[in-house]
Amino acid sequence: MLIVTKPGISKEAFEALLEEIKKQGYTPHVSKGESRTLIGAIGAPPTAELMEHFRALPGVEQVIRISKPYKLASWEVHPEPSVLEFATGKTGNGYFMVAAGPCGVESREQILTAARYVKQHGGQMLRGGAFKPRTSPYAFQGLGVKGLELLAEAREETGLPVVTEVTSPDLVSVVASYADVLQIGARNAQNFALLKAAGGSGKPVLLKRGMSMTLDEFLMAAEYVLSEGNPNVILVERGIRTFEKSTRFTLDVSAVPVLKSQTHLPVWIDPSHAAGKRDYVVPLALAGIAAGADGIIVETHPNPEEAKSDAAQQLTEDEFAAMMQRIKRLLPALDKEIAISA
Secondary structure (H helix, E strand, O other), X not given: OEEEEOOOOOHHHHHHHHHHHHHOOOEEEEEEOOOXXXXXXXXXXXXXXXXXXXXXXXXXXXXXXXXXXXXXXXXXXXXXXXXXXXXXXXXXXXXXXXXXXXXEOOOHHHHHHHHHXXXXXXXXXXXXXXXXXXXXXXXXXXXXHHHHHHHHHHHHHHOXXXXXXXXOHHHHHHHHOOOOEEEXXXXXXXXXXXXXXXXXXXXXXXXXXXXXXXXXXXHHHHHHHHOOOOOOEEEEEOOEOOOOOOOOOEOOOOHHHHHHHHEOOOEEEOHHHHHOOHHHHHHHHHHHHHOOOOEEEEEEOOOHHHOOOOHHHOEOHHHHHHHHHHHHHHHHHHOOXXXXXX
């Protein structure tokens, strides 16, 4: 349920209200507005009697039953768009970010070269996989902790925050000790133990939509992270599995406006995994941005033909630079901006 406080509620009444919410077996999540404060009381569906009990408490203006199964991700609990802020920029509510880098960290030279030109051309976050969940057990699985160390070195040189994938709950602590953002990939989007562990890490979580997920299921996956007290979640549409074979997956561009109508969380797209072919990456990126995305995560490699994974879909430096110029021209028409944080 959602509890709306009266303007000017006293500190004592507010603290007593929070204690009563906890006493009744609910977890309070506070969202402060200019004149009123909203408290999402998260737990079992409330009875009519319990809602009346809260309405009678001092300082309470209104008690509303939350209709969505995803509580914390909904506009009902959080009526203002969430904005995530990093050292290099912001995402959400008109702010746009670009995360870019190779599919996998392969060597020191490779990741440092990519990080340098990502920053040079306006990227604000470095992506790169240290642990790689692959369809084939014989494919490149990543450099593991060594890859994390190389990402940290690239961050130290360029100042770019790092996003990298975590593939199991037991790896969360080590990945979180190196990364600025934890990525949960499509194949783990309903790994609920991993979602909870990532939520408890305290690090922002970039959650990709599973290839066969409905949007309600996607939002419920985000709810697992949010329910651990972690409000910093970015949703990423990365393509879903359909009958079409001309692209690796089918980018569900409609997911962007639909999600933004249902949740306050920033919504990004991943045009690389949807396309599977570099010729289609930029058009899909621009389409997702035009649909309202708050950011993109895209793959780029200094020498794509030598990449150990996803070679066909990784942009060259020149292609990445050209894409960034087109993005910068498009954003003002959409009332969005790439902003550098203070």
